Each structure stands twice: as C-alpha cells, then as structure tokens.
Amino acid sequence: MKIVSPKLTARCQLLLCACVLILSSAAWTPVARAQSQDDLLLFLSLESFDNTSRSIPGFDNSYLRPTADILYAYNNGSFRFLGEYIWSSSESEMERFKLGWQASEKTMIWFGRFHTTAKYWTTEYHHGQFMQTSISRPGLEEWEDESGPMPSHITGVSIDHEIMQANQSALSFNFAAGLGPVFEGQELVPFDVLDPGGGHELSFNTHVAFRPDALSENQVGVMASWNDIPVISGSSPSLVDIRRIEQATIGVFADWRWDRWRLLTSWTYFDNDLTYTGSVANDDFTIGYIQGEYRQSRDWTIFGRTEIGFGEDNSPFLILLPAFIAHRHMLGLRWDYADKQSLTMEFADTSTQAQGSDHNNFKELRFQWSAVFP
Amino acid sequence: MKPVLTLLLFVVLLLSIRAIPAEQEVVLVVAHNSPIVELSALDIRKVYLGVSVTVDGHSIRSYRLNNDQRLNQIFMQSVIAMSEKSYERRLLSLTLKYGRPRPTEVDSPVMLMEFLKRNPLGIGYMWKSDAEKDAEIRIVKVLWQSR
Numbered sequence: 324m325k326i327v328s329p330k331l332t333a334r335c336q337l338l339l340c341a342c343v344l345i346l347s348s349a350a351w352t353p354v355a356r357a358q359s360q361d362d363l364l365l366f367l368s369l370e371s372f373d374n375t376s377r378s379i380p381g382f383d384n385s386y387l388r389p390t391a392d393i394l395y396a397y398n399n400g401s402f403r404f405l406g407e408y409i410w411s412s413s414e415s416e417m418e419r420f421k422l423g424w425q426a427s428e429k430t431m432i433w434f435g436r437f438h439t440t441a442k443y444w445t446t447e448y449h450h451g452q453f454m455q456t457s458i459s460r461p462g463l464e465e466w467e468d469e470s471g472p473m474p475s476h477i478t479g480v481s482i483d484h485e486i487m488q489a490n491q492s493a494l495s496f497n498f499a500a501g502l503g504p505v506f507e508g509q510e511l512v513p514f515d516v517l518d519p520g521g522g523h524e525l526s527f528n529t530h531v532a533f534r535p536d537a538l539s540e541n542q543v544g545v546m547a548s549w550n551d552i553p554v555i556s557g558s559s560p561s562l563v564d565i566r567r568i569e570q571a572t573i574g575v576f577a578d579w580r581w582d583r584w585r586l587l588t589s590w591t592y593f594d595n596d597l598t599y600t601g602s603v604a605n606d607d608f609t610i611g612y613i614q615g616e617y618r619q620s621r622d623w624t625i626f627g628r629t630e631i632g633f634g635e636d637n638s639p640f641l642i643l644l645p646a647f648i649a650h651r652h653m654l655g656l657r658w659d660y661a662d663k664q665s666l667t668m669e670f671a672d673t674s675t676q677a678q679g680s681d682h683n684n685f686k687e688l689r690f691q692w693s694a695v696f697p
Numbered sequence: 698m699k700p701v702l703t704l705l706l707f708v709v710l711l712l713s714i715r716a717i718p719a720e721q722e723v724v725l726v727v728a729h730n731s732p733i734v735e736l737s738a739l740d741i742r743k744v745y746l747g748v749s750v751t752v753d754g755h756s757i758r759s760y761r762l763n764n765d766q767r768l769n770q771i772f773m774q775s776v777i778a779m780s781e782k783s784y785e786r787r788l789l790s791l792t793l794k795y796g797r798p799r800p801t802e803v804d805s806p807v808m809l810m811e812f813l814k815r816n817p818l819g820i821g822y823m824w825k826s827d828a829e830k831d832a833e834i835r836i837v838k839v840l841w842q843s844r
Contacts, residue, residue, distance in 0.1 A: 360758060362799050364789065394793060396797065403797075446794065451789070
C-alpha cells in the first residue's frame with residue numbers, strides 16, 4: 324500500500340492556505356467590496372424509513388432521521404466562497420469548503436473540498452434534500468458512507484468553463500483533481516479537511532454537459548473519473564489481502580423536461596483493478612437508473628425510478644460494499660404544500676448487493692418532510 | 698339651460714378621462730453614474746438567472762423588489778419567461794450548485810434606488826412612475842408597457 328507522506332500532506336495544506344490568502348486579498352479591493360453579496364440557505368428534512376419485509380444485515384429496520392444542511396455562499400468581485408455543513412442523527416460533516424476565483428466571464432477555478440463531478444445527481448442536488456423530487460438517491464449516486472460505489476468528495480482543484488454558442492446553446496466543461504478517499508471497513512472514507520490525515524491518493528474527474536438552451540435545465544452529457552483508492556487492509560476481514568483499488572469510470576446522463584414530464588437518467592461503466600498481495604483482479608460492470616416524473620398539478624408530482632446493473636452480480640469490488648443498493652424499483656408521490664416545503668412518500672422493492680448474486684431483497688417505505696429557508 | 702348642460706357634460710367627460718389610469722410601464726433602472734448603457738433582453742434574463750454578465754470586467758448584480766406582486770408577475774412573464782415558483786427553485790439550485798448568491802431582495806422602490814446608487818454595477822426593475830421620482834436613477838430600457 325502506497326501512503327502519501329506527511330510532508331506532502333503538509334505541503335498540500337500550506338498550498339491551500341496560500342490560495343486562501345491570495346484570493347482573500349484580491350477580494351478586498353474597493354471595487355470588489357462594493358460588489359459583495361452573500362446568501363445563507365438552510366435545508367431541513369425529517370425522514371422516516373421502514374423495512375416492511377424481512378430484516379437485512381447492515382440495515383436498520385426502521386429509523387427517523389432529522390437532517391440540517393447549512394450552505395453559505397459569498398461573492399465578492401472575482402472571488403467566491405462556498406461552505407456546506409451537514410448535520411443529521413447519523414453524521415456531522417463539513418461537506419464542501421471551497422474558494423473560487425473567476426478567471427474570466429466563463430471560467431471559474433475552485434480550490435478546496437468539493438463534490439466529485441463524475442456523478443450527475445450529486446452535481447445537481449448535493450445535500451439539498453428539498454431540491455430532489457424523490458427521498459432516496461439512486462445506489463450509483465449514494466455518498467461514501469452510504470455504500471456509494473465511487474468517490475463523492477475530492478479535496479484539490481476544480482476548473483469550470485463554459486462555451487456559449489451563437490444559437491444560445493451551451494457546452495460546459497469541468498475538470499477536477501485532488502485527494503480522493505481510502506477504502507476502510509465497508510465504505511470509502513473521503514479526505515476530511517477538518518481532520519486531515521495521510522494515506523489519500525489522487526482522483527481525477529471530468530464532466531461535459533450540453534444544454535440546447537443555456538438558460539434552461541435540459542441537458543445531456545458525459546462524465547469520467549479515475550481514482551486511486553488505497554485500502555486499509557486491517558480495517559475489515561474482507562480487505563485483508565487487498566492493497567489498493569484503481570477505479571476508472573465513464574458515464575452518460577440526460578435530464579430532460581417536456582411540459583409536465585421529466586426524464587432523469589444516468590449510467591456508469593466501472594473498470595476496477597483490485598491489487599491483492601501478489602495478484603491483480605479486474606472487475607467491470609455497468610450500473611444506472613432511470614427516473615420519470617409527472618407534474619400532475621402545480622403542487623403534486625408522481626415519480627418512479629428503476630435502478631439496475633449489468634455484470635455487477637459477482638463483482639469482487641461491490642462485494643466489499645454489502646449494503647450497496649444494487650436494484651430498486653420505486654414509486655413515489657410529492658406534495659409541495661408551500662413554496663419551499665414539501666411532503667413526500669416512497670415505496671420501493673429494493674435489493675442490496677450482499678454476497679454474490681444472492682441479493683438481499685426487501686420492501687421499503689419512506690416518508691419525508693423537507694424544506695429550505697429562507 | 699343648454700350651456701349649463703353642455704358644461705356639465707364637459708366636466709363629466711373631463712372627470713372620466715382623468716379616471717382612466719395612465720399607461721403603466723415596467724423599466725430597467727441603474728444609477729445615473731452606472732457604466733451600464735445598454736443591456737439586451739437576453740442579458741437581463743441571464744443576470745437574473747445567475748449567469749455572469751460583465752461590464753468593464755465586473756459582473757453585473759441584480760436586485761429584486763419583493764413588495765409588489767403584480768410588478769414581479771409582469772417581470773417573470775415578460776422577461777424571465779417562467780413562473781415565480783420555478784424561478785425561485787432555479788435560483789436555489791444555482792446557489793446550491795455554483796455558490797452564486799440569489800439576487801438581493803429589497804422592500805421598496807426607494808430602498809432599491811438607494812442600493813443602485815451604492816452599486817453602479819447593479820440593475821433593478823420598477824414602475825416607470827417610481828423611477829422618474831429620483832434624478833439619480835437612469836432608465837436603461839422599457840421592459841413592459843400596458844396597452
């Protein structure tokens with residue numbers, strides 16, 4: 324197992340501090356001060372979960388989870404800051420902490436901790452539970468601590484660039500590089516800026532999106548990532564012989580609205596190289612989801628989602644994530660009873676990865692209140 | 698008797714003319730010393746949808762009046778081309794995704810004009826009749842007018 328030296332980690336921290344200082348000083352020129360603007364958002368939700376069938380190892384039969392996601396955005400001339408902290412009954416974490424510099428009208432450079440851009444749902448909704456129509460996230464898009472199969476957080480640099488065409492269509496590019504997660508126990512563990520430690524290796528992400536109308540939300544695109552994931556071999560019996568995992572992904576997505584209808588889909592091909600003591604195992608599979616939504620009236624939306632995979636049943640990588648949601652067929656109803664508050668219900672037939680092709684199947688029922696303030 | 702009746706009729710006619718409301722216009726305004734001279738309808742839409750539009754290398758900043766439902770409805774329909782609910786969701790999404798603060802909301806036209814005077818790169822929309830009350834505010838464009 325290759326460990327990043329403490330010296331390198333310290334150098335990364337020093338670089339981060341220098342970036343903060345440079346960006347901060349640029350932000351406090353007189354012109355910039357006149358342009359300063361900030362925003363504070365509080366996403367709140369209360370979710371209840373019930374397994375209405377048999378018990379599944381690694382899953383609670385029921386829970387009630389209150390969550391608060393606090394997001395602060397600050398803009399001062401060419402300088403931008405975004406911080407996001409999440410607290411729930413199961414976690415408390417600095418999710419995003421990034422400083423941005425607008426290099427040109429269409430180019431933005433970010434430094435810090437951010438969400439990976441090779442996952443469509445994550446780049447659209449982040450932790451804004453109220454913003455997503457459904458309660459649950461697809462298994463492909465799950466966070467690291469919810470048995471997500473690929474990194475969700477990177478600490479490093481991210482560049483956004485957009486090209487506007489004369490016909491008002493837009494092509495946007497993102498490239499990100501930084502420290503990714505390690506594999507520990509039964510999940511990926513991202514680099515924590517508040518508790519930095521060694522052992523994290525590089526992750527690269529890219530995301531290209533095309534919008535036929537730059538000001539609309541309809542888009543299609545491709546995403547790719549390459550992640551070097553060191554394994555903490557002693558953290559779980561199933562990891563004893565594994566040293567590292569090299570993961571390459573390539574995916575496509577589409578998010579389209581026609582009048583009252585919306586189609587949201589994303590598919591990702593995984594190519595994992597698992598390095599064991601003295602051997603390497605290759606593993607590849609494709610997983611994805613398709614979600615349909617119908618806005619029955621201004622306040623009521625009916626939605627459903629199917630999550631499936633190809634070649635994932637006997638994946639040696641997914642076996643390391645037994646709680647990964649391999650298959651789910653879900654139906655739901657959302658009522659936006661106020662401008663920024665909603666009630667949602669979901670019922671799903673779900674299967675976790677478990678061990679091999681013998682998935683653990685269960686039925687789940689979820690209710691959620693979600694809101695955003697102010 | 699006839700002249701009295703004619704006079705009465707004339708007075709009634711005058712009163713009725715005065716009772717017809719004056720033509721209403723929604724205008725885009727900036728501070729009188731603002732470098733913003735012209736802004737296309739598309740650029741206005743971009744600014745209010747959080748897309749960066751620059752003048753002399755500095756981003757234009759937008760302000761909204763939150764005390765006038767009719768004014769906002771007209772602005773949403775004729776400039777933004779979406780419902781207020783969809784617009785609010787869109788702004789939330791841009792803050793969540795890109796860290797772009799939502800347009801500053803102010804409570805009155807007077808307050809909006811004060812904000813604009815302090816920020817020459819700011820734009821706002823209001824009734825023309827309100828904009829004409831302050832000589833330090835310049836009308837850049839008529840966004841909507843009643844027929």
